[in-house]
Amino acid sequence: MAPKPAGKGKRKKKTKEELEEERRLAEEAARLAEEERLRAEEAERQRLAELERQRLELLEQFLAAERARLDVELDELGPLFRQFEHERVRSRNEALEAAEWERFLRCVRVPAPRQRVEVNEFLLRMNESSREEDSRSLEEAFLTCEDCRTMVLETRQALLETRNRVVGSGGPEEEASRKALESDIRELYAIINARIDRFTAAVLHHCDEYANERNEIQLGHVAGTFKWGVWVNTAKNPRLKVRVGVEGEEGGEVRVVEMPQLDVTLDIPKQIALANVALRVQHRSGPAADEFFWRCGNQWMAVGGVLVVDLLALPPGAKKVRGWTLRQVTALASNVQRVPYPIPPAGADPLTWQSEEEPPPMGVTAPLPPDVVLLQEPLQVAWWDEPHQIWNVDGISNVSYDPATNYVSFHTTHLAPLALVMSRTRLLPYKGWNVRPTGGRNGSSAAITLDCGLEDPIVIEVSTRTATLSSPSWPQLQSLRGVAMPPLDLLQALSDRGLHLLPEDRDAPAAGVKAKERATEEAMCKDLALLGGVFLLASSRWNQTAEPDEALARLSEVVDWEEGGRTQPQHVARIFTKEKEDGERRVLAVMRRGAKGVAFSDALDKREEYPRLPGVESVEAVKACGETIFGEVHASVLSLLRGQFVVPGAADNPLALRLCASAEGLELARTTSPLFTATLAQTMLALRLFSFS
CATH class of the missing domain: 2.60.220 (Chondroitinase Ac; Chain A, domain 3)
Structure with missing residues (x-):
C-alpha cells in the first residue's frame, strides 16, 4: 500500500475565550464603523443644511429684489393699464347695450342668457309645457323647439364669452355664471327632446x-x-x-x-x-x-x-x-x-336581453x-x-x-x-402661427395666420371689436369670408362648419400637447397683444418643451414704416425662417414665467437643444439667475423691451442692446388702440395658441 501524502496537521480548535475575543473585536469594529458613518452623515447633513440655508437666503434676496423691481414697473405702467381697462370696459358695456337694443328691435321671444330671473321662469314654463301639452299641432310644438334652440344659441355664445374673457377678473361670480349657463344648455336640450317625444306620442296615439x-x-x-x-x-x-x-356584407x-x-x-x-x-x-x-x-x-x-x-x-x-x-x-x-x-x-326583458348575433x-x-x-x-x-x-x-x-x-x-x-x-383635434396642434400688423403705422388691425397642415393657411384679421376671415377661400366658407363679426362668433361659426378652432383642455391628450396653465396663457396673450400693431409675432418650436407655467413666442419689431413696413406674409416667413440675431429685423424670444411676468429667452427655433433658463435648485443656480439677462423677469413686454436690465454689467453688455426695442416702437405700442389689443388678446386666447402649438 502506497504511503499517504504528506499534508497539514489537524487545525487546532479555538477556545471559547478566543472566539469570544474575536466576536468582541468584530462588534467593536462595527460600532466604530457605525459611529464614523453617523458622523459622516451628520457632517453631510450639516453641509447640505448650510447650502440650503445659503440657497434660501440668496433666493429670498433675489426674489425680494425681483418683487421690488416688478412693483416699480407696475406702478409706472399702472396709469396706462388703468386707462386701457377703462376704455375696454366702457366699450364692452356699450356693446352690450347695443346688442340688447338690437335684440329688442328683433322682438326675440326668449329671455337673454344673463337675465337669470326671466330665464328661470322661461325654463319652468317650458318644462311644464313639455310634460302637459297633448296637442298634435306640429307647428306649435316646433315653434317651442325653435324658441329653445334660439336660447341655446345665445346661451352657448354667452358661455363661450365667459370662458374666453380677458377683460377684468372673473372670480367666484364668473365661475357661478359659467355653471349656470352650462346647466341652462343641458335643460334646454332636455326640453326640446321631451317636447318632441310628447307630440310624437300624441300622433302615434291617433296614428x-x-x-x-x-x-x-x-x-x-x-x-x-x-x-x-x-x-x-x-x-x-x-x-x-x-x-x-357590399364589401363582404350579407344581403x-x-x-x-x-x-x-x-x-x-x-x-x-x-x-x-x-x-x-x-x-x-x-x-x-x-x-x-x-x-x-x-x-x-x-x-x-x-x-x-x-x-x-x-x-x-x-x-x-x-x-x-x-x-x-x-x-x-x-x-x-x-x-x-x-x-x-x-x-x-316576445316575452324577453328588453332591458336585459342581448342578441347573440349582429342584427x-x-x-x-x-x-x-x-x-x-x-x-x-x-x-x-x-x-x-x-x-x-x-x-x-x-x-x-x-x-x-x-x-x-x-x-x-x-x-x-x-x-x-x-x-x-x-x-375635434383634426387641426391640432398648430404647426405654426404668426401675427402681423396690417394697419400700417399707428394702425389697429393685425392678421393671425394659422398653419394647420391644410392646403391653405387659416387667416383671421382682427381689428377693434371684430374679426374677419380672410382665408381659406373655400366655397363652404363664402358666407363668412370678409364678414366682420365678434371674434368668438366667427370662431364658433367656423366650428359649426367643421373648422374647429376652439380647443379645450380635454383636447390636449388627443392633440399630443400639454395644456398651459390658464393664468399663464391668458397673461401671455394680453402681453403680446400690446405689440400686435407694431411687432411681428410667431410661434416657438420650444413652447411645448417649456413647463406648463411657461409660454414661449418669438417677435421682431417692424421698423421700416416709411417703406410700407415688411408685414406681408412673405416678409414674415423670411424673417422668422432666417432668425437673424442682429440688425433691424432681428428675432427675439420671450417667455411668460407664470404670474410673475415676462423674460427674454435664448430659445430661438434654430437652437439645436432647448436652452433652459437657470433654476433655483442650488446655490450656484440661484447665483446664475442673478447673473444672466436671459430669464430676468419684468412686469410687461413694454418694460422688458426697454432693455433696462439689472444684472451686473448689463449697461455694457452688447446682448442688452440687441434685446431692446426702439423708443419709437415702444411709443407706438403704448398708443395702440386698447380695444384692438383686447380683441386680439381674446382671439389668441380662444385659439389657445400657447397650449396647442
Whole structure:
C-alpha cells in the first residue's frame, strides 16, 4: 500500500475565550464603523443644511429684489393699464347695450342668457309645457323647439364669452355664471327632446287617422332646422326587396322608405318592417345641432347635423264600434317608449336581453348642408353611445359620399343619434402661427395666420371689436369670408362648419400637447397683444418643451414704416425662417414665467437643444439667475423691451442692446388702440395658441 501524502496537521480548535475575543473585536469594529458613518452623515447633513440655508437666503434676496423691481414697473405702467381697462370696459358695456337694443328691435321671444330671473321662469314654463301639452299641432310644438334652440344659441355664445374673457377678473361670480349657463344648455336640450317625444306620442296615439291607401302611415314635417318624420307599416305583407351585399356584407330583404320632407331614404331590414313598431327619424342641422358636444368623452364632434333614428312602441290600436272610435289610454298616449334594436323576442326583458348575433344593418342616405367642410379622411359616421358618453364608430359600415349630390350614405346596426363626425383635434396642434400688423403705422388691425397642415393657411384679421376671415377661400366658407363679426362668433361659426378652432383642455391628450396653465396663457396673450400693431409675432418650436407655467413666442419689431413696413406674409416667413440675431429685423424670444411676468429667452427655433433658463435648485443656480439677462423677469413686454436690465454689467453688455426695442416702437405700442389689443388678446386666447402649438 502506497504511503499517504504528506499534508497539514489537524487545525487546532479555538477556545471559547478566543472566539469570544474575536466576536468582541468584530462588534467593536462595527460600532466604530457605525459611529464614523453617523458622523459622516451628520457632517453631510450639516453641509447640505448650510447650502440650503445659503440657497434660501440668496433666493429670498433675489426674489425680494425681483418683487421690488416688478412693483416699480407696475406702478409706472399702472396709469396706462388703468386707462386701457377703462376704455375696454366702457366699450364692452356699450356693446352690450347695443346688442340688447338690437335684440329688442328683433322682438326675440326668449329671455337673454344673463337675465337669470326671466330665464328661470322661461325654463319652468317650458318644462311644464313639455310634460302637459297633448296637442298634435306640429307647428306649435316646433315653434317651442325653435324658441329653445334660439336660447341655446345665445346661451352657448354667452358661455363661450365667459370662458374666453380677458377683460377684468372673473372670480367666484364668473365661475357661478359659467355653471349656470352650462346647466341652462343641458335643460334646454332636455326640453326640446321631451317636447318632441310628447307630440310624437300624441300622433302615434291617433296614428290610425293618418293611414294612406296602402295602409301605411308616413308623416313628415320641417320647421326651421328641425325635420321630423314617422313611418309605421300596418300592412300584413309589406313589399320588400333584396339588398345585395357590399364589401363582404350579407344581403337581405329590406323595405325602402323615402321621406321626401326630410330628404332621407332608409333601407329598413325585414325585422323592423314586419314588427309592430314605429320608426321615427329626426334630422337636426345648423348651429348647436350637436347637443352632445360638451359631454362627449372622446375626441369626436358631429358636423353637418345629427340624424336621430328611433324605434318606438305602438299604443293599442283604436277600435270602431257603432260609429264610435274607442282608444285605450295608456302611458304611451303621453310619452314614447323606445324599442331596442335588435328587437327582443316576445316575452324577453328588453332591458336585459342581448342578441347573440349582429342584427341586419339599416341603410341610410341623407343630405349634408352645403356649408360643411369635410376634413376627415376617410369619412366617418358614428352613433351616440349614451352609457359611455361617446361617439361610437362600431357597427357603422359602407360610408360613402357623393360630392355631386352632397349626400352621405352608410349602414348602421345601431338606431340612435347618428352623425358624420370629425376629430375635434383634426387641426391640432398648430404647426405654426404668426401675427402681423396690417394697419400700417399707428394702425389697429393685425392678421393671425394659422398653419394647420391644410392646403391653405387659416387667416383671421382682427381689428377693434371684430374679426374677419380672410382665408381659406373655400366655397363652404363664402358666407363668412370678409364678414366682420365678434371674434368668438366667427370662431364658433367656423366650428359649426367643421373648422374647429376652439380647443379645450380635454383636447390636449388627443392633440399630443400639454395644456398651459390658464393664468399663464391668458397673461401671455394680453402681453403680446400690446405689440400686435407694431411687432411681428410667431410661434416657438420650444413652447411645448417649456413647463406648463411657461409660454414661449418669438417677435421682431417692424421698423421700416416709411417703406410700407415688411408685414406681408412673405416678409414674415423670411424673417422668422432666417432668425437673424442682429440688425433691424432681428428675432427675439420671450417667455411668460407664470404670474410673475415676462423674460427674454435664448430659445430661438434654430437652437439645436432647448436652452433652459437657470433654476433655483442650488446655490450656484440661484447665483446664475442673478447673473444672466436671459430669464430676468419684468412686469410687461413694454418694460422688458426697454432693455433696462439689472444684472451686473448689463449697461455694457452688447446682448442688452440687441434685446431692446426702439423708443419709437415702444411709443407706438403704448398708443395702440386698447380695444384692438383686447380683441386680439381674446382671439389668441380662444385659439389657445400657447397650449396647442
